[in-house]
Amino acid sequence: MESEEEEMDVDGEEQPDTSSKKRSNEGTDANSSTPKKKAKKPVSREDSPILKKLIKELSAPIPQQRSSGGTISLQTFPEMTDIKSVNFRELNDRIVEAEGDNQKAILVVIRSYYFFGKGYMLWFNHYKKTYSEDTSNSLVNDKIRECFPDQDKTSEANLRKRKERAIKIFKLFDGVGGEEKIYCIKSFSASTISRLGVDDIDYVIAKVLKASQ
Incomplete structure (x- = not known):
């Protein structure tokens, strides 16, 4: 079963669960001399090492595929x-x-997620000619469910998360030049990319396009 994944902070670090610490601190003396840790300062998109690295990789030239050693066999x-x-x-x-x-x-x-996302967008744009965005999204979801008539609620939830991940990945690579830009990726997985926020993806696309001008 796939685990629920939240959008990633632009600094790329997990936020610690402080709920248990708060409960334990409630019973301590207010005059305790034990120093408290300072709250972590949010990192702006401009200073995010995760986004900087992704922008750098996507701004690089598309590597040529070699027929000898080191080639990645793609579907x-x-x-x-x-x-x-x-x-x-x-x-x-x-x-x-x-x-x-x-x-x-x-x-x-x-690449597999990219093409699933592309398929979603083809259907979404088809329905968008007639219906609103919300209705179009619902109709595409129905179209996807038609392909899996026997799935249970767990499978449906996993498929929904897979679809959401695919949409983000397609949006990123379609925005920076298409499928071939996938070959520029060296340090990121589909899971890592999908945890980026929508605004982060828009920011990366804008920076990569600006660098290519």
């Missing part, structure tokens, strides 16, 4: 140009396959 995906070419079950199965095999390269997982 072949069908050409998706319209909604008729989108098969969510197949795209989901590719994500599950890529994530379940520890020998698979990180880029395979990212």
